[in-house]
Every structure is written in C-alpha cells, then in structure tokens.
Amino acid sequence: MLSVEKQMLFLLSKADELETQDMIRIYEKRGYSAPYIRNGLSRLKKDRYVISPSRSAYRITEAGRTFIRTINRKPEHYTLSWDGCWHLVLTSFPETDRKRRDQLRADLLQTGFGQLHAGVYISPWPYREELGELLRKHEAERYATVFSGRLEHGEAPRDIAAKVWPLADTAQMYEEKWRWFSEEFKPILLKAAGNAADDAKKMETDPLELFILYLELGEQINELYLIDPMLPEELLPEDWSAQRILRQLTECMAQIKAAIPHDSAYSRYVN
Template identity: 40%
Template sequence: MLSLEKQILFLISSTEGIEVKRLVEIYEARGVDHQVIRNALLRMKKEGYLCSKERSKYEITAQGLDFITTINQKPILIGKPWDGKWLTVMFEVPESERKKRDSLRSDLLQLGFGALYKSVYVSPWDYVEEVLRFAKQYDLENRLTLLKGSFIPQEQPQFLVKKLWPLDDLNEVYGSKIKWFRSEFSSEIEPLIRAPSDGLALFVRFLELGELLADLTLKDPMLPEELLDKNWLGKACIQEMQQCLRQLANAIPLQSPYRSFVDSFL
C-alpha cells in the first residue's frame, strides 16, 4: 500500500466515516488532485480495506483496521529488547494463485520481513498472529509453515541483516530526511503554530510530515537495536518527527473541523 493510501486509511479510521468531498478538500489544500484521492478510495474499497454504506461516504473495514493497527505498531518496536530468536515463514503457492502469493509477499515485506530465499521470509520479531491473519485473508493457511529459532551455524546477526535488508541505503535516506526536517520543515511550522487559524494550514503540514513518516516506516524493517550499527539514524529521525507531529496536532484548535482527525495521535 502506498503511503498516501495508508494515510487516508489512518484518517478514516479516526472517524466514524468521512465524506469524499471532505477528503478532497483536505488533499487539494496539499496540491493533490481530486481524482488521485477518488482512485485511492476505490482501490482500497476493492481490496477490502474500506466500505461505503452511504453514497460518497467511506468507513474503514475490520480488514483495514487490522492493517492500519499492524503497520502503526512498527515504530513502537524502537528500543524493544530482542530475544535473539527469528520467525521464519515458508510457503509454496502455485502459479494459479499468483495474485494471493504476491499479496502475501507484499504484506510480509511491509511488516518488515526479509527474503532469505524465494518464498522464505524471516523477521526478528514475533509476528505469528499477523502472519496467520494474512494467511486467512488470502485463504493460504494450509500452504504456510512457521518456525521460530536460531540460525545454525550461528552467523553474526549483523552480517545476516545486511544481506536481507538495504540498511545502508535506508540510513542515507534517513540522513537526508532528518537534515531537511531540521533545516527547513521545523522553521516553517513555527509561524503557523504561533498564528491563530482554523487549523487547516497546521493540518496540511501534519499530513505532509505524517505521509513522509509513513513512507519511512513502510520501508524500515524496524530491526532491534542489537542488529543495527551505532551510526543508525532511524531512531532519532522517527522520534523527532513524531514529537513534531504531536506539536502540530496540539496546535490545531479544539473547535477546528480537523481536530478530530488528530485526536487519536495525541
């Protein structure tokens, strides 16, 4: 799922339902064409993440809520101790069910798994519940095998993770984003926070930063600190951006129509 779609899903999950015209209004203020939003909504409805019980009004489904909850848990893993065990997911899905297989692979990668071999994925975190939910969603329960344990012979974990995830490239991305955040974004929002408003300008910047953070967390496997180099910038970048998001959310007036979208973040 694209970061824009994930963010729209997050916004809809924070309300009991939202009209298309409200979403269009919000994203046109960010320079996003209304058709892009409408296409994203239709795509997520087709995939089962949204439903539309009323004309031009969308609500999140149980599947959508499961997805957004799972993905939003990734930053919570920062600083969590690792037990040294790996979860391995193995599956064999025939070509006739290729679409299901590709969807499962995509979900595993977004969750943070690394591809050890073709159709063999590993993670240092215990995602058993999430994987089983994916398998049930795609009707692949009988085609998966899950194992948990250590690698033998015991390879240095740091060498293993560099084979599975492009951490050096991701660290460069974090470096560029944190530089932009500190030199440009932070200084631009200070006048907005001080000036009285209906909250739209603040909410637009909240969405801008939130979309960037969503994109970063989708790419980041959120590995334990024990598996990361000392020069890893991900933790500092994510925590600084999260703090800024809370600052922006708090600055949106209580009476603003956009406040309800950020209350769950506070």
C-alpha cells in the same frame, strides 16, 4: 501501499466513515487531485481495507484497523529487547496463484519481514496477530508454514540482517527526510506559528493550516514506517540514526497535534 493511502486509512480509522468529497477537500489543500484521491480510495477498497456503503462514502474495515495498528506499532520495536529467536514464514504457491503470492509478499515486507530466500521470510519479531490477519486476507493459510527457532550455525545475525533488509537504503531515506524537515518543513512551520519556536502552546494560526502541516509531516513519517523493519539493536549497523530522527519528527508532529484546537473541525482526525 503508498504513504498517502495509509494516511487516508488513518483518517478513516478516526472518523469511521467519510464522504469522498470530504477526503477530496482535505487533500486538495495539499495539492492532490480528486482523481488521485478517488484512485487511492479504490485501491484501499480492493485491498479490503475499506468498504463503500454508498457511492459517495467509505468506511474502514477490521482488516484496515488491523493494518493501521500494525504499522503504527512498528516503532515500539525499537524499545524492545530481542530474545535471539527468529520467526519464519515459508510459502509455496502454485504458479497459477502468482498474483496471490506477490500480494502476500508485498504485505509481509511492509509489515517488517525480510526475504531470506525465495518463499522464505524472516523477522526477529513474531507479528502473530498481523501474520494471522495477512494469511486470512489473502486466503493463504494452506500455502504458508510458520515457525520460530534459533540460529545454531551460519553467519552472524547482523550480517544476515544486512543481506535480508535494505538497511543502507533505509538509512539514506531517513537522512533525506531529515534534510527535508530541517530545510523545508520547519521554516514553513515556524512561519505558520508566528516564529514561536517549537512551543506548541504558543502556536496561534488557522486550524486548517495546522492540520495540513500535520498531514504533510505525517505522510513523510508514514513513508518511514512502511520501509523501516525497525530491527533490534543487535541486527543494526552501529551508526544507525533512525531512532533519533524518527523521535524528533514524531515529537514535532505531536506539537502540531497539540496546537489544533479541540473545538475545530479537524480535531477528530488527530485525537
């Protein structure tokens, strides 16, 4: 899933149902075309995250809400202690079901699992609710075996993690997002806020402009949520800076959210 699609799903989780034109009006302000937004909504419908009760409206499904909860809860794993237990998913699909296999694989990786071997996915976190929903979504229960256990022999856990997850690429993505935030986004935010430093209480600007900035920063954070497995400290490189960067980005997003007036038309999308 693209980060902008995840964001559209988030807006639907707040509004429950939205007219297509409302979504288009919001995202045209961010430079996205109407066909792009319609295609994104169509992909969400194909993935069963939304339904279309009428030709001009979309409504989030329970699967969509579960996905939003899953992705938005991922950062909590940075605060948890690991018990040393690994959680594995073994899959075996017939060749005639390659499409289903590939779709499940993509969802498992996005949830936070890593691919240990062909058809074998591993995570330090159980993801019980999320895994159950994915297997139901893809009707893959009969093709999957799930179990947990401890590593008795073999490589050190940190070495396994370095091979299973693209942590170097993830770290590079965080650094790129931080440069974008520092060099491009923050100057625009300060200008919009009347150079009022970082104090959201002093921000006095157009609610729509604040909402667009909220969406822009949120989309960048969403990209990180989707690619970062958010592993425990025991599995990460010692110089891992993702938590610090993510914390600062989300703190800024919270400040923008607090500055959007509660009586504005955009408040329902952020509260």
